[in-house]
Amino acid sequence: MMKNMDNKRIITALLSVVVISALIYLVQRLVAPKYADDIVEGGMVSEYYDEKDKDFDVIFIGDCEVYENFSPVTLWENYGINSYIRGSAEQYIFQSYYMLEDTLRYDKPKVVVFNIQSLQFDESRSEAYNRMTIDGMKWSKAKLGCINASMTDEEHLIEYIFPILRFHSRWNELTPADVEYMFRRKRVTHNGYYMRVDALPAGDMPPVKPLGDYSFGDRAWEYLDKIRTCCEDNDIELLLIKAPSLYPYWYPEWDEQVRDYADMYGLKYINFLDETDVIGIDYNTDTYDGGLHMNLSGAEKCADYIGSVLTGEYGVPDRRGDKALSAIWQGKITAYNDEISLQKEQYGIE
Amino acid sequence: MEELMEILKSLHPDVDFDKEEHLIDDKILDSMDIVRLVTELTDKFDIKIKAKDIIPENFNSAKAIGALIDRINEE
Amino acid sequence: MLFTSYGFIGSVLILFVLYYTIPKRLRPALLLIFSLIIYGMADVRYLIYIGISVVTVWYAALGIEKNNKTIKDYIKQHKTEMSATERKAYKKLKGRKSLLFFLAGLFINLGILAVVKYSGFVVSGIWHILSSGTDGVPKIPDMLVPLGISFYTFQSLGYLIDVYRENIDAEHSLPRYALFITFFPQLVQGPINRYEDLAPTLLTPHDADFNVISRGLQRILWGYFKKLVIADRLLMGVTTLIGDTSLYRGGYVLVMMLFYTLELYADFTGGIDITIGIAETLGISMKENFIRPYLSTSLADYWRRWHISMCSWFRDYVFYPVSTSNASIRLSKWARKHISDSAGGKLPVYLSSFVVWACTGIWHGASLNFLVWGLLNFLVLTISEELSPLYDRFHKRFLFSESFPYHVFMILRTFVLICVLNLFDCFTDVRDTLGLLGSIFTRGSFSSMEKGALLGIGLGVSDYVIAVIALIAVLTVSIIEEKYDSSIRDMIRRRPYVFRFAIWTCLFLATIIFGVYGIGYDSSQFIYNRF
DSSP states (O other): OHHHHHHHHHHHHHHHHHHHHHHHHHHHHHHSOOOSSSOGGGGHHHHGGGOSOOOOSEEEEESHHHHTTOOHHHHHHHHOOOEEEEEOTTOOHHHHHHHHHHHHTTOOOSEEEEEGGGGGOSSOOOHHHHHHHHTTSOSSHHHHHHHHHHOOTTOOHHHHHSTHHHHGGGGGGOOHHHHHTSSSOOOOOBTTBOOOOOOOOOOOOOOOOOOSOOOOOHHHHHHHHHHHHHHHHTTOEEEEEEOOOOSSOOOHHHHHHHHHHHHHTTOEEEEGGGSHHHHTOOTTTSBSSSSSSBOHHHHHHHHHHHHHHHHHHHOOOOOTTOHHHHHHHHHHHHHHHHHHHHHHHHHTOO | OHHHHHHHHHHOTTSOTTTOSOTTTTTSSOHHHHHHHHHHHHHHHOOOOOGGGOSHHHHSSHHHHHHHHHHHHHO | OOTTSHHHHHHHHHHHHHHHHSOGGGHHHHHHHHHHHHHHHHOHHHHHHHHHHHHHHHHHHHHHHHHHHHHHHHHHHTTTTOOHHHHHHHHHHHHHHHHHHHHHHHHHHHHHHIIIIIHHHHHHHHHHHHOSOSTTOOOOOOOOOOTTHHHHHHHHHHHHHHHHTTSSOOOOOHHHHHHHHHOTHHHHHOOOOOHHHHHHHHTSOOOOOHHHHHHHHHHHHHHHIIIIIIIHHHHHHHHHHHHOTTTSOTHHHHHHHHHHHHHHHHHHHHHHHHHHHHHHHTTOOOOOSOSOGGGOSSHHHHHHHSSHHHHHHHIIIIIHHHHTSHHHHHHHHHHHHHTOHHHHHHHHHHHHHHHHHHHHHHHHOSSHHHHHHHHHHHHHHHHHHHTHHHHHHHHHHOGGGGSHHHHHHHHHHHHHHHHHHHHHHHOSSHHHHHHHHHHHHSTTTTTTSOTTGGGGSSOOHHHHHHHHHHHHHHHHHHHHHHHHTSOHHHHHHTSOHHHHHHHHHHHHHHHHHHOOOSTTOOOOOOTTTTO
16 A cells, blocks of 8 residues: 555656656747748758768868858769768857867768868857857767857856756747747758858948957967867868958958968868959859858859869769769759749849 | 733723733734833833843733733842 | 856755755754855855854853853852842842953944945945035945845844843854854845744754655745746836936836836745745745735834844844833833823834834945935834824724725735835935935826837836736735735645646746846846845
């Protein structure tokens, strides 16, 4: 009799815990931002995990200068390069490092392409960008490291463990999309590439402000070192690039430091701003926001250019002969083309 | 004791002080009543009631108050 | 150290687990260590202040007790040889040593409190009296004001006075006494606990059964609900309104008073719920500090229900000593002779009330407005006391005064009065407060409030909806508890499990979802924690 009572109590207690946990989980899923229709940049990081075959030969890491400026579909179509962009909005250099660590949990690429624009930031400047990069990551040592490296003063680790503590106040701005995407993701990129087909010619850029000090911060260098050694340890080639964005301004003094670094460690560094003629970038037609980021046409040109480098200098294999992989890509190409026509319609381009 | 009852009655004519045993705990006497009571007792009985004596146990019933007066007189 | 910081909540969780895994006899030690760590984490220098207070009062109390014992032993031994007058004389002579210990403890602790909290106030006050201008008031360097210094100083002094009065025995063990003063939940915003109330459960190892623990957890949850969902939400509006008194006048002042009064309630009673709740989960029982204060029918009633530990402190350690002092007894006698019997009874009461309310005002803050606030309370209380015969006649004559609507009217009337009095908390300059109150009655005072004006003070429509629903919930609970004179938690406990579970789960989720906390809301400092 006594035993029965005890058992009943334990079962009730367990059941209660399960119900409460389930409710909290549901509410948490509901209030967490979905990044489906509005700020799609927040949905990029998690999309990677949905890839069935993560056997990529080239991984891009970095901020908007990678995910808006290179089209993996072009790399596949023109060179048979199987690539993925693990980019996110304002991805800081320490976040790029942990993004690389996270990626290595699934796949060892031949080449990692890193856009060095984020060298200019030593610390996170915005909590919102931290969340957009980190929330999508799956739990691992890499994510924990990324959180600790990124948190601003106002943030707490527990808010990453239980996002409900961060996003609870969204209850009054919930939309149907929050219900629709509670348990599934909406595809927002093409292998990490964020597509835009419209064009806005580059006009006058804000005047260039001279800086007091052009040297990059110690912490930024530390993490570039970490990225480099991580690649060395895993036999991965590291390719440093600067994407052809006209703004924010890329100072020659900065460029020089990166060049020196690349020379010191025998790395290749491509500044796309110097190659615009070779690539054939036309800032009247190849950018959608006046020179900050490439549109589809620009991204395909950049991809074509970097594809020749990857094939020619790094020997990245052409895998178009791989039937299973080709089939996957076929699906991606269809989705890619569908979105092109959709966006053209949306922006009124024939 | 009779004098004490008279003083108490004058404070709260509607209370039966013979029976009440929780004058303080039931908030029948508030702090103002207590002070009035103390000053009157001081006057009538010529005793000195100190602040340390003003604790609920000493004022919860007419009997307790009477006992307090006796104790002070003895000292 | 804030109740709402993740650090605090996390630390308490760890404490809770440790507390129930270690042997019972070690629990008080754990509490002391934990309390010192958590208090020291707010600022290590705080520990020096509280340390001085603990050691001096502990030592003084021991000295008093030892000396008193020597006196008693001597008298006992020489009972037959001494006459009553000799005994008295001996007591008086030797009692001086006790008095010395007592006064030393009193002045050291009041002195520290006075210096850290009131030196600026005193210096600028003297300056204002001596010079005509307001310019060039000498600046006193900002002092470190230890968290909860007013609370723990008063708690220590209450203990010291009780020992001196021989109402309680002194605590011999320094660690045990230290725990009584530093027990962490009470350091944030009180209550001012009495040794005889707290010591039995705090200092002696004991078991806590499941029901007590879950009651404690429920109370903590209720406290967080009041604090996060209501107080911190209204605070956004209060901050805006108080921040710009040139803009927010007239009708806005009504909103300001209402919001501030509700916010103060939710913040302070919520904080006390958390304090008492934490103690309860550790099996420690603390006295109530509030009994549904906003359901009071008069200001006197209110002060028996609001911040009880402070009020009873002033009653026992200021009001009674002053009113039964030789001076006030003489005054009473004189008044009986020269004015009237009733004046003889009332004069000491009013005189000591005046002293108490001046002290209570100053206790709340080192500025003139708090003094004015205290004296206004005194004025209202005295006037209504003087008018009470009139009320009684009125009540006897008109029977409707027994009716329910009249009861509600009295509650509302008292609430409005409290709202007005509370406004004096908000502004250091009393002229500002009076100006704002006056602005309500000026012509066109409401025309400045356009349609939607309430949405311009930092709260959105959804905030108002949540605040109103939450306040209705709190009011309903208060009315139920008032009616049945029992805790709502005990009433819920008698219901079936599913019902209970649903209630507490909903409250938990509501607090998590609708609470104002986290990024974007960093203004959640307890208003009461430096008092």
